[in-house]
Amino acid sequence: MKPNHNPSIANSVSVAVAKPLLLLLSLFTTVYLLITPGPTLLTSSLSPYHSLFLSLSSNSSASSHLRHLTRLPHLSSSDADSLAASYVLSSFPFPSHSTSYSVLLSFPLHRSLSLLSPSSPPFHFSLTQVPSPSDPSSSVFSLTVPTFHAYARTASVTAPLTYAYYGRVEDFQLLLSLGINVTGTVVLARYGMIYRGDIVKNAQDAGATGVLVYSDYEDYAKGEAFPAGPYLPETGVQVGSTFRAIGDPVTPGWSCRAEEEECERVDKEEVVRQGSMPAIPSLPVSGKDGEELHKAIGGQAAPDDWQGREEAPLYRLGPGPGVINLTYIGNETLRTIQNVFAVIEGREEPDRYVLLGNHRDAWTFGAVDPNSGTAALLELSERLYKLQKKGWKPRRTIILCNWDAEEYGLIGSTEWVEENREMLTSRAVAYLNVDSAVYGPGFYVSATPQIDPLLIEASKMVRDPDNSSQTLYDSWISSGSSPPIGRLGGGGSDFAAFVQHIGVPSIDMSFGEGYPVYHSIYDDYLWMEKFGDPMFHRHVAAASIWGLVALRLADDEILPFDYISYASELKSSAKVIQEEAAGCPISFSSLYKSIEDLKRAAVKIGKEKQALERKFLGLSLRKDQSKLRELNDRLMMAERAFTDRDGLSGREWYKHLIYGPSQNNDYGSKSYPGIDDAIDAAKKSNTTEAWRFVQHEIYRAARAVKQASLVLNGGLT
Ligand SMILES: *[C@@H]1O[C@H](CO)[C@@H](O)[C@H](O)[C@H]1NC(C)=O
Ligand SMILES: *[C@@H]1O[C@H](CO)[C@@H](O)[C@H](O)[C@H]1NC(C)=O
Ligand SMILES: *[C@@H]1O[C@H](CO)[C@@H](O)[C@H](O)[C@H]1NC(C)=O
Ligand SMILES: *[C@@H]1O[C@H](CO)[C@@H](O)[C@H](O)[C@H]1NC(C)=O
Ligand SMILES: *[C@@H]1O[C@H](CO)[C@@H](O)[C@H](O)[C@H]1NC(C)=O
Ligand SMILES: *[C@@H]1O[C@H](CO)[C@@H](O)[C@H](O)[C@H]1NC(C)=O
Numbered sequence: 001m002k003p004n005h006n007p008s009i010a011n012s013v014s015v016a017v018a019k020p021l022l023l024l025l026s027l028f029t030t031v032y033l034l035i036t037p038g039p040t041l042l043t044s045s046l047s048p049y050h051s052l053f054l055s056l057s058s059n060s061s062a063s064s065h066l067r068h069l070t071r072l073p074h075l076s077s078s079d080a081d082s083l084a085a086s087y088v089l090s091s092f093p094f095p096s097h098s099t100s101y102s103v104l105l106s107f108p109l110h111r112s113l114s115l116l117s118p119s120s121p122p123f124h125f126s127l128t129q130v131p132s133p134s135d136p137s138s139s140v141f142s143l144t145v146p147t148f149h150a151y152a153r154t155a156s157v158t159a160p161l162t163y164a165y166y167g168r169v170e171d172f173q174l175l176l177s178l179g180i181n182v183t184g185t186v187v188l189a190r191y192g193m194i195y196r197g198d199i200v201k202n203a204q205d206a207g208a209t210g211v212l213v214y215s216d217y218e219d220y221a222k223g224e225a226f227p228a229g230p231y232l233p234e235t236g237v238q239v240g241s242t243f244r245a246i247g248d249p250v251t252p253g254w255s256c257r258a259e260e261e262e263c264e265r266v267d268k269e270e271v272v273r274q275g276s277m278p279a280i281p282s283l284p285v286s287g288k289d290g291e292e293l294h295k296a297i298g299g300q301a302a303p304d305d306w307q308g309r310e311e312a313p314l315y316r317l318g319p320g321p322g323v324i325n326l327t328y329i330g331n332e333t334l335r336t337i338q339n340v341f342a343v344i345e346g347r348e349e350p351d352r353y354v355l356l357g358n359h360r361d362a363w364t365f366g367a368v369d370p371n372s373g374t375a376a377l378l379e380l381s382e383r384l385y386k387l388q389k390k391g392w393k394p395r396r397t398i399i400l401c402n403w404d405a406e407e408y409g410l411i412g413s414t415e416w417v418e419e420n421r422e423m424l425t426s427r428a429v430a431y432l433n434v435d436s437a438v439y440g441p442g443f444y445v446s447a448t449p450q451i452d453p454l455l456i457e458a459s460k461m462v463r464d465p466d467n468s469s470q471t472l473y474d475s476w477i478s479s480g481s482s483p484p485i486g487r488l489g490g491g492g493s494d495f496a497a498f499v500q501h502i503g504v505p506s507i508d509m510s511f512g513e514g515y516p517v518y519h520s521i522y523d524d525y526l527w528m529e530k531f532g533d534p535m536f537h538r539h540v541a542a543a544s545i546w547g548l549v550a551l552r553l554a555d556d557e558i559l560p561f562d563y564i565s566y567a568s569e570l571k572s573s574a575k576v577i578q579e580e581a582a583g584c585p586i587s588f589s590s591l592y593k594s595i596e597d598l599k600r601a602a603v604k605i606g607k608e609k610q611a612l613e614r615k616f617l618g619l620s621l622r623k624d625q626s627k628l629r630e631l632n633d634r635l636m637m638a639e640r641a642f643t644d645r646d647g648l649s650g651r652e653w654y655k656h657l658i659y660g661p662s663q664n665n666d667y668g669s670k671s672y673p674g675i676d677d678a679i680d681a682a683k684k685s686n687t688t689e690a691w692r693f694v695q696h697e698i699y700r701a702a703r704a705v706k707q708a709s710l711v712l713n714g715g716l717t
Helices: 011-027 048-055 059-069 079-091 136-143 169-177 196-205 268-273 287-295 371-389 411-419 421-427 449-459 472-476 495-501 525-532 537-555 563-580 589-616 625-637 673-685 688-713
Strands: 096-116 155-163 186-190 210-214 282-285 323-344 349-359 396-403 428-433 443-447 506-511
Touching (some): 059 079, 059 371, 079 323, 186 196, 282 287, 323 371, 349 421, 349 537, 349 625, 371 396, 411 421, 428 537, 443 472, 449 506, 563 688, 589 625
Parallel strands (some): 349 428
Antiparallel strands (some): 096 323, 155 323, 323 396
16 A cells, blocks of 8 residues: 555656765765764664664665565465465564464456447447566566456446546535536546545545546656656556455454454445445546546536646546446455564563564565565564674564555454454554555655654664765755654554554654555566666665664663653644634643643653663663563553544544544544544534534543553552
8 A cells, every 4th residue: 555645756866866876875885884973963872783783784685585576466365475475484584473364355357448429339448557578577467466446346337427636525526616516427536646445435425426546647657657767657557445444344343363263244235334345336547548538528627737738638527428338346255364473582571562564465566565665674684683693682572574465455464453452552562664665765754753753863873875975864854954754644554553543652664655656567676676776775774774763662671762752743733733623612721731741741751761771870780670661661551542442433443542544535644533523524514512522522632642641650640
């Protein structure tokens, strides 16, 4: 899963600039991986093992793993996916095992699309991506799944076309205001602004009977097409899921292991009724087909910003006169998926877990999404193995996770979190996610805020893979004075269950953001080698910062969590949401007060940490381990306090009251989703009751923040 925005990228430019720098980089090898900490940079310097970890990086190992993993397309639960699972299982140099679940996946049985015209015979779209013969992957292209939307409704519809831009709620509102009612039509929408499942849902809510989502040239093909350039070829299609919840659709909140004989499952039609699975058919189509479909739409011209590239025909809104026959037959069926794990047991605190995760299943070859992350994970595991050979053993247990069926709806990770909910709740220190390690240049990270300071410190220890004369930190802040750190309210990848269901401190990171061949057959090894990461230095840098953050969390005696940054983040996002509700009959004072309490508690525990560190200084023996443990538990558990048993109103699976997806776009990262949804609803209805409900949601968030400060304080009232 992952990319949220249209990747009208400057990628090719950056790649061109990067090449000579990468060559330069090759002249030195390990020297600058260990940089001297600047005077203002560090509160703690690296331990010898952590320095060693950075110096052991191997771009050839990363590239060789990626080559293996991307030989065949490996859709979740396919034979090739099992082969890839075995490869990961045997490549982990630590005790490893796999855990299988039986879940509902979706496959295309029949797709057809034809344009009907009263004057001429129907035009049938081929719905086929054409590979370049010069691309080695083209020899096995026929093994890729036909282009489809997973969980799309099986149906055949024949109706006139309308055009709805990016298919956002506001796009349908604008259409209505222009007098266009999409009821009974097939909507043509563009990829690139919101999650495709929400495009289909918005169209469905507006009355459409079917949806076609295409990749406009303007968004995905701004330059030379692959393999000459990095952009999406004209027949390229973005495949993907349209499921709007997460986890196995028919075991919401629990899991079903493959070996279990009997499991409770809900009826699929119930999932459709709740709006998590589409009730109308849809198909993804190429840029070329999108343009063809536009030609069949008449009526008033679409607004200027809804238009395409210069050569494109004038986009009109419809409905009709073009009539489309969209026919889709899918097979929703129970399949076995396989998560793979490696465990490095902790020496002092084996029952505290630092988890690193990435998924393995791909829509096609998955060179970027997700196996650049898998390659980084395997390379990282080899470095840890070398540390172990030199005598290192982590203080806490490190668990490397390789998920399956992420593409269908974060299914592998979610089933595992649901199955292990109580154990993880009491033992998981942090979850560090890398979906795709490399989309292109630039370091991007999102985190729960207590990890911000650690991330910043770690980024000062790793070289920028695109400029040997600076650190990752330097390039990260180049756009401003402080590093931009996103938050984890969206549903883009496997961190979701960890953060939003059980409240585990988490991060999610990558090099680059979007890329034009996302979820198409062109996401293959050649694309990565030519455009994504020509010398695999970005892979290695991703593994370095991922591993370094993990090592600090696993080895530091006192967990490097800082809740002062959490409190200030809570305050600034409260201000944003308060502005949204300016002039409304509600008060945020309870929330601000609890945030002040949290800040005080964060300062207090910070002082306790320092006092303990001073006391332990030079004292390697006879430390009061139970005191340490008690302090660490407070730091670990404070994040759990933001979760609430009742969950978000109407979406009870989401327990976190600070970070959760917004209602209309699963990719958005909102804070205080409960308050936000309530304000949205109250603004529409403007009833006393609705505003009282907003106030209730504010109190509820305030109580959760208060719980977090009580946990940090570590005493009973
Ligand atoms: C690894 O990096 C070196 C330069 O540091 C480069 O010469 C080599 O080609 C890279 N290997 C791969 C597989 O890209
Ligand atoms: C759109 O058309 C349908 C059926 O023709 C009608 O039921 C519906 O009320 C219309 N919607 C709006 C907003 O006018
Ligand atoms: C639409 O296409 C399907 C599949 O090709 C076909 O079975 C069906 O008869 C067509 N419907 C119409 C109304 O043309
Ligand atoms: C649907 O998928 C299952 C396997 O999961 C397969 O056994 C079955 O034959 C498929 N149905 C059709 C109609 O192809
Ligand atoms: C590389 O980093 C140095 C030091 O920060 C900076 O001066 C230079 O402009 C950077 N080069 C590029 C191409 O970004
Ligand atoms: C909402 O209702 C109140 C009183 O019931 C009224 O004063 C106010 O103008 C309304 N606001 C909007 C935006 O309609």
